[in-house]
Amino acid sequence: MKTYQELLKKLIIFRQERSWEQFHKPKDLSMAAAIEAAELMQEFLWKTDEEVTAEVSRNKQRFADEIADTVVYLMLLANDLGIDMYEAIDSKMKKNGERYPVDKCRGKSTKYTNL
Ligand SMILES: [Mg+2]
Structure with missing residues (x-):
């Protein structure tokens, strides 16, 4: 690997x-x-x-x-x-985590702007 x-x-x-x-x-x-x-x-x-x-x-x-x-x-x-892709992905996942809190988006495909 x-x-x-x-x-x-x-x-x-x-x-x-x-x-x-x-x-x-x-x-x-x-x-x-x-x-x-x-x-x-x-x-x-x-x-x-x-x-x-x-x-x-x-x-x-x-x-x-x-x-x-x-x-x-x-x-x-x-x-x-x-x-740096590691940093870029890590940073984007943090942003996504803020945009898509589990309690608001679990099981939904709604865009973050409409949550
Ligand atoms: Mg090809």
């Missing part, structure tokens, strides 16, 4: 070996992440819950690949912008 930092280092080396930093502007990385997320969504498009469950059990690797593609671009983007 690799740590986040080990994976990030691997991604950066992969990119450096190919001299792809020149293409990895923040705008392009954000677009690439969104495009990969759309590829993930495409795997679900027009399928019933039952069809999705069957598809995931048949082709889990395809879903894993699209999730990985999305996360890889986000990891590189965060790194390039000097964002």
